[in-house]
Amino acid sequence: xxxxxxxxxxxxxLSMDPAIGVLDGGxxxxxxxxxxxxxxxxxxxxxxxxxxxxxxxxxPGMIDTHRHMWQTALRGFGxxxxxxxxxxxxxxNWGKIFRPQDVYAGNLLAAVEG
Numbered sequence: 001x002x003x004x005x006x007x008x009x010x011x012x013x014l015s016m017d018p019a020i021g022v023l024d025g026g027x028x029x030x031x032x033x034x035x036x037x038x039x040x041x042x043x044x045x046x047x048x049x050x051x052x053x054x055x056x057x058x059x060p061g062m063i064d065t066h067r068h069m070w071q072t073a074l075r076g077f078g079x080x081x082x083x084x085x086x087x088x089x090x091x092x093n094w095g096k097i098f099r100p101q102d103v104y105a106g107n108l109l110a111a112v113e114g
Contacts, residue, residue, distance in 0.1 A: 006030045007044045011053035016060055028058055035060065069110035070103040 006029070013026035015038055027042040028035060044050050071090060078086050098106075 004032055005045065005048040007042060007048050007050045008053045008058050009042075009050055011056050011058040013038060014057060014059040026058070067110065070098065070106040072106040072110040072113075073102070 008028045008030070010025050011028065013020075013023040013028055015021060015023065015026075017038075020038055023038070023040065026038065026040055029037040029042050029044075029048070068090075074090065074094060078089055081089070
């Protein structure tokens with residue numbers, strides 16, 4: 001096993017395989033770039049990074065699909081704001097003055113930090 005091996009534990013697994021179906025509290029073992037095993041209570045081989053995925057959804061090809069990457073330069077503002085305050089600040093105040101190169105820079109920075 002290489003240090004790139006991952007065991008995602010206790011996720012809701014949307015396997016996309018009719019023979020496996022949806023597993024509540026399921027595990028997925030990934031070796032390198034290949035899904036090696038899907039099931040419950042899988043053993044973690046030596047040097048495998050185990051990730052507690054409780055409360056998460058795991059599906060082949062699904063990457064965190066909800067990111068406001070263009071807002072990276074403004075991250076940290078408004079953690080305690082109402083939804084209305086958030087929209088006013090990000091969209092009415094700042095979003096309308098962001099240029100394409102600002103959005104590009106925010107996306108690039110978010111990708112590098114991820």
